[in-house]
Amino acid sequence: MPKTVVFRIKRQAGPDERPYWEEFEIPYQERLNVLFCLQTIQRNPVTRLGKPTSAPVWDQSCLEEVCGACTMIINGVVRQACTALVDELEQPIVLEPLTKFPLIKDLMVDRKRFFDDLKKSKTWVAIDGTHALGAGPGCSQELQQIRYALARCMTCGCCLEVCPQYGPERPFVGAAVLAQVRLFNLHPTGAMQADERLEEMSKPGGITDCGNAQNCVRVCPKEIPLTESIAALGRQMVGYGLRKFFTKS
Amino acid sequence: MSERAIIVVGGGLAGLMATIRICELGHPVKLFSYVPVKRSHSVTAQGGINASINVRGEGDSPQIHFEETIVGSDFLANQPPAKGMCDDAPNIVYLLDRMGVPFNRTPEGNLDFRGFGGTLYHRTAFAGATTGQQLVYALDEQVRRYEAEGLVEKYEYWSMQNILKDSEGRCRGIAALNMPTMEVTAFRAPAVVLAVGGPGLVFGKTTNSMINTASAVIRAFKSGARFANPEFVQVHPTAIAGLDKRRLISESVRGEGGRVWTYKDGKKWYFFEEMYPAYGNLVPRDIASKVIYDIVVNQGLGPDGGRYVYLDVSHIDDDVLRRKLGGVLEIYEKFMGEDPYHNPMKVYPAVHYSMGGLWVDYSQMTNIPGLYAIGECDYQYHGANRLGANSLLSCIYAGRIVGAPAVEYAGQELPEIPDSTLAEVVGREEQAFEEVFASDGEQNAYQIQDEMGEMMDRDVTIVRENAVLDKVAAELEDLDARAARVGLRDRGRRMNAEAIFTRELRDRLLYAKMIVKAARAREESRGAHYKPAFAKRNDDEWLKTTLVDYSAEELKISYEPVDISLLPLRERRYDVKH
Structure with a gap:
């Protein structure tokens, strides 16, 4: 068992600043997760070479892999820092921020676009109101089991990080948003707006931009059937295309 | 967006529901959140949400739900609001169902319900074991719908720094920090709704999220908002210890038949079942935590002398476990590296929830006109102890009922507050940050946080003794003095987590002092507040709500009567059926 844990962390004070790397070494304990290591560095931010520095900044909230906040790239693999156990990682443990979203600082990025794309996809049930309607x-x-599996998506962005079609300069919404469209089209009431969602997803950035690389499904921490959902949505799209064709003619 | 918009601070269940209601009434909302709202702490709630829909034909009713909530609260909750909440619960669960929450189902396709603490009825609707997450997502989607319509403007990664008050003492907006840019801006608003959650970090490692900083309520408190019942802090009986936090193992595990045991005289001892034949493993949390503490600490009966007991579901069918408890068992498996389907889980109590919070009237308005509080940051519904699966309910209920009065209040014509007031508040907050940036002491804020958290967790949770509380009070003063001498390592003017944390730490220390002072004063045992020296509930002297005001940098304690107009006082027992 190693007595210490060595980290190599990519630092960047802001999107326009120059990135650099710093190494940290902290005492080993059983059941260490990467998140606690970052907290340990916070308590004594000194590099491996003994140089005092600032503590790296990262995004965090629940630490139970249910909020999606602490997503980062750990030894080249995108995942949550809370469930990344040191015992299962090679050292030095390399931490980098997600690359497909604007950097805020160090390991923290702004995934606002992800939420904006959800807005575009109309993934909600258009209820009549919050009053008592039974x-x-x-x-x-x-059906509940199928929908629940899709509904566990925590908007973490793992699937987007590994998608060759997804990027800041590209319109593709990515696998998670497409799976949400399937989720809402599966709901008996949500299905009433299925065509509106399909229309949005038939535009550039929608389902046709998927290159079928299938990387997404391999990194999803919640094992959401992403590629299966994209395929299901593709079939819905065929039906929608036909309906649209015959309505027009 | 116009200055007509009502400001909602906090995007968990309460804040999202309030936003929906306000928008539904045609009024715009500016929604401020420390994190993107979809990552709010409400997502960690696991077990479910209570509603007496009586799907199983057991004869359950909202009245019974109400009575059990009040008995569970050890009679400290004001009864009319609790009654309103329980009466509305079926409507709320139906509403969530209509929004598309994937609640578990019966074979007929109805909502399924499970057992939970403090009741013998199947009253808890659930979506796997990630119900909070599913509810947040449903409300988040509805808010996004209003956002797409232009009625909601989100300010995510913003932290409220203070409220704005006019010369008449009314709340007229907030000052907030854009954390990525570290700029403070003031926003006028005709009404402000605080939905900023509980104070988890005051107790260090808890089941709470890292964003439960306790800061926003304390800023409002220091600006004159009254606090109520801070000494009532729920310790959840079953959590797993981690280096970074304690992770909740939901009460629903016991609701689905999980059994708690340890060894005694070489044999398995199902102590809850023996001590409380009627409710067994589903005694309310305050009682369950106290029993486990006694068995492990006083009797030394943790397995192998360890600081835990066993929570066992290995007798339940794997498929049932997967469908109903998959999410929580997954947490155990991922973090403990053991298979909970076939091995008993090692659990121990952990701080979980604050029953106390900002004082509010029955329309959720604080003592400051125009300032409302909802969700875990209010004190309204749970008295001295909250029943499991009532928190998601109280968050959504409060968010639901605050909309109409807030919109009505916002409709009145008030003289505009001058720009100078805004500039003054912003200037004060900026100055406070400048002082932190300039601080060059020898202390590390995170280390002080650890010391505070460990002490509060050790000395101010399940068992409270006056002599110990006095020591803690003195120690908190020392920590506060040290917190004034922090040396900042990060002086960058972008997303300076250390500077933000350093300021929040002072807020948490004040919150801790408030808890300790209120706990010291209350000389009885009621719900989550247990003092061996005053081991009984004392209705003659202490059936009253603790009020705390902040004036001239002092915590002033007073009391007001509890509204017990609907259900007469009675002894609280779980060894026999009520």
């Missing part, structure tokens, strides 16, 4: 539509246990 129970919602019935739902089979099977």
